[in-house]
Amino acid sequence: MTKELSSKAVAVYGAGGHTGRFVVNEALRRGLRVVAIGRDASRLPAGVEARVASIDDVGALDAALQGCGVVINCAGPFLDTAAAVIAAALRAGCGYIDVTAEQASAEAVFENFDGRxxxxxxxxIPAAGFYGGLADLLAxxxxxxxxxxxxxxxxxxxxWWPTEGTRKTGERNQVPRVVLQxxxxxxxxxxxxxxxxxxxxxxxxxxxxELPFSEVITIARHLRVQNLRSWLTLSSLQEIRDTTTPPPQASDAQGRSAQRFEMVVQAGEGATARKAVARGQDIYAVSAPLVVEAAERMLQPSFDRSGALALGExxxxxxxxxxxxxxxAVQWD
Structure with missing residues (x-):
């Protein structure tokens, strides 16, 4: 991939949160100019340009995105934040990416913002993180x-050691889950x-x-799939439902937890089934290279896509x- 990039910055909304900090660090590691945006100045990471903007302050959002080429929204629940940040991005002529696992939020973005x-x-590009984006790429x-x-x-x-944001999103998102049938x-x-x-x-x-996330919405957006079912380890669901389960704790120099994941996307059943598999560490941390890679590609002068798109699209x-x-670690048949 060519590294000729726009001089515009990558904005990270929700930069003071757990995933937001991973995203800021990944963007800095790649040498990108970063603007950290949040609702609370005291929570924004040090060492980068910081701008304060609450989700209901249109003027502050517009000012925060000045000079930015892409904004990565890490502030959930996305049912409450996506529309406002996207609207500001459109006014600024700025691309948009988020990490939502919320089906209703991803669906609303596709329905309401594609034409605009x-x-x-x-x-x-909604749902570009571990949930939504990674499964979409594998599929x-x-x-x-x-x-x-x-x-x-x-x-x-x-x-599954849930962050504070994951717990808040679970409380907020009571929309019935959907599948492809x-x-x-x-x-x-x-x-x-x-x-x-x-x-x-x-x-x-x-x-x-069976526990479908935003991958149902992203995959249905651009692939011709008849039936799609999504599964999560039962022990993980039990863990996240347990209010005493602690949040993730750093286990290495990058701040990642010790959590290990494996995601399998399988076409068909039995001996003729084909698979794409991804394995790695920490579902929150791995969202950062996913969305920053997308942002870096969007900043290339040769990138000419527009509209509401799935990551694999x-x-x-x-x-x-x-x-x-x-x-x-990725492999596919």
Whole structure:
């Protein structure tokens, strides 16, 4: 990938939060100019340009995005923040990326901002983090002709230590979850289905529960999929529902927790099934290279996409995944 970039900065809204700090550090590591934006000046990281803007202050949001080429929104719940930050980005002629796992937020962005983004000539990419974006890239890598009949997405976490933002989002997001059935978005049947899934040796065979995230919305946006089901390790759901489960704690020099994950996107079942797999450490931390890689590509003068796009729709999925080989072990059939 060429490194000829726009001189404009990458803005990080919610830079004082857990994921936001990972994103700021990743952008700085790549030599990008960063503007850290948040609602509380005392929480913004030191050593970068800081600007204060609350979500309901239109003037402050507009001022905060001056001179920025892309804004990465890390401030959830995104049902409350995405629309305001996108509107400000469009006024500034600035691209937009977020890390939402919320289906309703991603769907609203696609429905409400695609036309406006095309008119403004900018790209809007919701759900570009671990949930939503990574599964979308893996599914796109499998669907070489843009079409696949049956998809299963299985996620194994050895632990899910939730951040404060994750807990707030769970309380806020009470919208019924949806799946893809017969090529159409449909409400997920209840009670949630369960099954077993055989992962690699690190996670082994796991009891799984059906729990779709924003990947349903991003995949449906640009791939022809008839049926899609998403599964999470049952132990992870139990952990996040337990109010005594602690938040993530740093275990290395990068601030990552010790959490290990494996995400499998499988087309078909049985002996003929094809798979794309990603393995790595810390679902919050790995969202940073995903969204910063997208931002860096959007800052290239050659990037000419506009409208509301899924991550795998905006970029070459296999090339994008390979660019993250230092943080993701990826393979596909």
């Amino acid at each position: 983004a095309r008119e403004a000539g900018v790209a809007i 796109t890598a499998l669907a070489t002709d843009g079409s696949v009949s049956e998809l299963n997405i299985a996620i194994a976490l050895d632990h 017969g090529g159409q978005i449909a409400r997920m049947p209840t009670p949630a289905a369960q099954r077993d899934w055989a992962f690699s040796a690190v996670h082994g065979e796991q009891a799984m529960v 905006a970029f070459d999925a296999k090339d994008f995944l390979l660019s993250l080989k230092d943080v993701l």
